[in-house]
Structures are given as structure tokens and as C-alpha cells.
Amino acid sequence: MGEVTNRNFGLLIAYIIPGFVVLIGLSPLSPTVQTWLSASAEVGEWPTIGGFLYVTLASVGLGMTASAIRWFLIDRIHEWTGLKRPDWDDSRLQANLAAFDLIVEHHYRYYQFYANTMVAVIVAYGVHLAETEMPIALNWIDLLVLSVFIIFWATSRDVLAKYYKRASALLIQQESIMANGSHPKSETKPAQEKPSDAQSSTSTSKPDAAKSGSSK
Numbered sequence: 001m002g003e004v005t006n007r008n009f010g011l012l013i014a015y016i017i018p019g020f021v022v023l024i025g026l027s028p029l030s031p032t033v034q035t036w037l038s039a040s041a042e043v044g045e046w047p048t049i050g051g052f053l054y055v056t057l058a059s060v061g062l063g064m065t066a067s068a069i070r071w072f073l074i075d076r077i078h079e080w081t082g083l084k085r086p087d088w089d090d091s092r093l094q095a096n097l098a099a100f101d102l103i104v105e106h107h108y109r110y111y112q113f114y115a116n117t118m119v120a121v122i123v124a125y126g127v128h129l130a131e132t133e134m135p136i137a138l139n140w141i142d143l144l145v146l147s148v149f150i151i152f153w154a155t156s157r158d159v160l161a162k163y164y165k166r167a168s169a170l171l172i173q174q175e176s177i178m179a180n181g182s183h184p185k186s187e188t189k190p191a192q193e194k195p196s197d198a199q200s201s202t203s204t205s206k207p208d209a210a211k212s213g214s215s216k
Helices: 006-029 031-037 049-072 074-080 094-132 140-171 173-180 182-215
Strands: none
Touching: 006 031, 006 049, 006 094, 031 049, 049 074, 049 094, 074 094, 074 140, 094 140
């Protein structure tokens, strides 16, 4: 493997890991996938390079699919429940591209991981219920899946809110300055200088008046 950087680590957690969870969940439905994920029972060897490649490609594809479902469902639910995407000024993106990329890698990739993994857990858990053919009852697996889902849901909202907040600081900077009242403050400065000018003019006029009185 190559050196782990912020970018490839972000892609790993955003797509490959959720896709791998989906692949594990779907493995009971496909003997071929089972051979990719497990060692050969006959020879006792580890999975082949071809099997590892198939698992990686399948994880990427399933992760992208989970991300599309996440965009269609979870993103809309977050928006309907008050976590709306700000109206950013895209013309400011080029000047702040490096900082924006850093915000994406430190916040949005983690949101993709939590939200995409929620989709993956739903798929894997659904296959598990279909395969077991057991009546729906709360056991330790059900409680574990429910706990993970609740924690990931809360964490995804927190990370997405931080992403919106920090990205808005870059892409809505001009509007925030206007709302700050900085311009009205700059306009009050000349008004404060006027009394001082008036005082200086009156102070200079008094000696002239006194001189005129003494001359009379």
C-alpha cells in the first residue's frame, strides 16, 4: 500500500469501508463473494490477489451506491429537520480552495462515513433478517445494530453541522462582514471628528475675538 494521506484516508472511510460492510452483509446470498472474503478451506491458503482485487472493486462500487442512497434519503432528512446547506458563494471557492479541501477531508469525509455506514448497516441487517427467518424480536444483535445506528445518526448531524459552519466562514465571508456592522462603524468616525473640528475652530476664534476687543 502507498503512503496514507488525508485524501486517500478520507476516500477509504467514505466509500470503501461502508461498501465492505455491504459486501459482508450480502455474502450469505453469494457463494462467490464468500470465497472472496474467506480463505480456501481445501488448501488452507489466504485469499488470492484476484480475490482481494474483486473485494476492493466491489467495496468501491457498493460504497458509491450507498453514498447515492445516502444523498437521496439521509441528506434530505437532515435538511427537512433543520440542517440545511448554506447558500455559498462559489466565486470565492478558487481563492480558498486549499482551506476548503482541508475542511472537506476533516469534516465532510467523516459525515460520509457515518451516513454511508448507516445505509450499509441497514442493508446488511436486512439480509441478516431475511436469512435467519426468525420472528422479529429484540436480542443482543438487534440492540447493537440499533445503538450503532443512533450513535452514527447523531454523529453525522454533528459533523455535517461543523462542515457547514466552517465552509460558510470561507464562502460567505463578505456577507458576514456586511452583517457585522463594520461599515456603519466606519461611517460614525467622521461624525466623531466633527465636534473636535468645531471645538478647534471655536477655540481659535476666541483669541481673535479677545484681540479685537483689546484693540478697541
